[in-house]
Structure formats: structure tokens, C-alpha cells
Amino acid sequence: MKIEIDNNSGFCFGVVNAIQLAEKELKKNHILYCLGDIVHNSAEVDRLKSKGLITINLEQFKNLKNCKVLLRAHGEPPETYEIAKKNNIQLIDASCPVVLKLQNNIKQGFDVFLKKGGQVVIYGKEGHAEVNGLVGQTKGKAIIIGGMEDLDKIDFSKPVNLFSQTTKNIEDFNKIQKEIKKRMIATQGTKEIDFITNDTICKQVSHRQPQLREFVKNHDVVIFVSGKKSSNGRMLFQVCQAENPNTFFVSEQSELKKAWFNKAKSVGVCGATSTPRWLMENVASEIKKITNP
Numbered sequence: 001m002k003i004e005i006d007n008n009s010g011f012c013f014g015v016v017n018a019i020q021l022a023e024k025e026l027k028k029n030h031i032l033y034c035l036g037d038i039v040h041n042s043a044e045v046d047r048l049k050s051k052g053l054i055t056i057n058l059e060q061f062k063n064l065k066n067c068k069v070l071l072r073a074h075g076e077p078p079e080t081y082e083i084a085k086k087n088n089i090q091l092i093d094a095s096c097p098v099v100l101k102l103q104n105n106i107k108q109g110f111d112v113f114l115k116k117g118g119q120v121v122i123y124g125k126e127g128h129a130e131v132n133g134l135v136g137q138t139k140g141k142a143i144i145i146g147g148m149e150d151l152d153k154i155d156f157s158k159p160v161n162l163f164s165q166t167t168k169n170i171e172d173f174n175k176i177q178k179e180i181k182k183r184m185i186a187t188q189g190t191k192e193i194d195f196i197t198n199d200t201i202c203k204q205v206s207h208r209q210p211q212l213r214e215f216v217k218n219h220d221v222v223i224f225v226s227g228k229k230s231s232n233g234r235m236l237f238q239v240c241q242a243e244n245p246n247t248f249f250v251s252e253q254s255e256l257k258k259a260w261f262n263k264a265k266s267v268g269v270c271g272a273t274s275t276p277r278w279l280m281e282n283v284a285s286e287i288k289k290i291t292n293p
């Protein structure tokens, strides 16, 4: 049986950068706080924890003083920087440049749309760290929509400036923008609507969708490796499963089931932008072991 690990899967540059910054600091000081999980993969979080990385939540962050804290790739709202300044916390800012650019665009878009009574709409997951950082650019006023079911939160009689969380599915984003446009035209009774749509999905994510479709087509069975908390992982898993129904989701090698590989001649192992290469390699070795006892 052939087992292949997808070369296009694994950490995106934003996550690689955050982990490199953490490891560099841990080599010097052996202890570093990180606001939230550095990556949505508990195996990688545990690996860094063993080196001294301490994951803290916002409440714990507010109570820290005179120390160093790493900000992960998801980015943070302005409030986080204010707290750090007040409490003399030195930030190691690993916010991804793609997210920072999006934050800046949202801030500018919000200022313009506020003046004309419009709305900034973010297609994303409510409560997700990146989305919190984006909404923070609008003083909490942006409207978050998680899917079609949330569209009624928008006032279609007013201008709309639409953005997306970087890890969303491009096809779903396109459906959402078409529906908003349709409803705005219907409500306003004209095609001359004030609607700006910004495809702000990270190319590291959107390019993976066609690459993954190609990869999973070439295998009888596909094992998708990702942390359960990763929204990018959930989205890419669905892309793989739609293309190859014999796709199974695991977070680590112990979740593999021998029965999945009955009659399989080739197995593909792939993952999300938050899946470490070493974890996919462990999964591939375990598949070899359980299928050739």
C-alpha cells in the first residue's frame, strides 16, 4: 500500500513565523506567555508547552505585569495593546502580516462607511480570535455573519462594506456576497447600490482548496489531520470529503481505525494550515504499522 503525505499541507507562513519567534525566545528565557493557543493544534501546543510556553487567556493577560507575552498569528484588537502598555508587558507580536493588512483595511473602511451611515460586515466565526481582532478595528460595531442564516442582521437599505475572515471558504463567501447584493437591490429597488465586497481570504488558504482536491482524488483513502478547534481545518476537511468520501478526520495517530484501510491501495495524508508536518509523519508511520502488523 502506498502512503503519501501532501507536500502542500502543513503550517502557513503566519504560523511558522509565530512558532519560530516563540522557540527563539524560549531558547533564551525558558518561559514565555502566549495569549491564546499559539496554533489550533493541541499536539503542537503541548510540544511548545514542554519547552516553557504558557498559554494564557485574556483575563490572565489583564493581570500580568512586567513580562513578555507573545501575540499569535490571528492578530489582536487595539484593547490588547492598550493593556500591554498599561501593565508594562513587552509584546512579541507574531500577528500575521496578512491579518494586519486586513485589520487596517477594515479600520479604514469603517471610518468611511460610518460617515455615510453604512455598515461593515465581516463573514466569519463569532468569537474566533481573528474575528475579535477585526471587530476591534470598528469599536465593536461590525456585523458578524457566520452564514446565510445571519444575513437578516444587515440593513439592506444602507451601504455595505463586506470583508471575510482569512480562513473562510471562497465559494461560500461568493454565495454570501451574491445574496447580499440581491437583497440590497430588492430592498432599494435599484441596481445602483453602495456595496463594496473585499475578498480577504488568505491565498495560503484559498490556493490549498484546488491543490487538496487534486491530492485527494489520487488516493483510495485520505486521512485529514487537524486540531478539532481549527476552523481552517474544518473547512479544508469538508473540501476533501466532498471530493473523496473516503476521507477521515483525525487529530492524532491514536484515532486511526484499521478498518478504514481495508482494500485501500493508496492512502493520502494531508492537513490544515495549523497542522505540523511532524504530526502528519507520525500519522503516516502509524498507518504503515497498523496495516502491516
Ligand code: SF4
Pocket (backbone or CB within 6 Å): 012, 013, 014, 015, 073, 074, 096, 097, 098, 099, 166, 167, 202, 203, 204, 205, 273
Ligand atoms: S492562514 Fe494566512 S492569514 Fe492566517 S496566519 Fe496563515 S498566512 Fe496568515
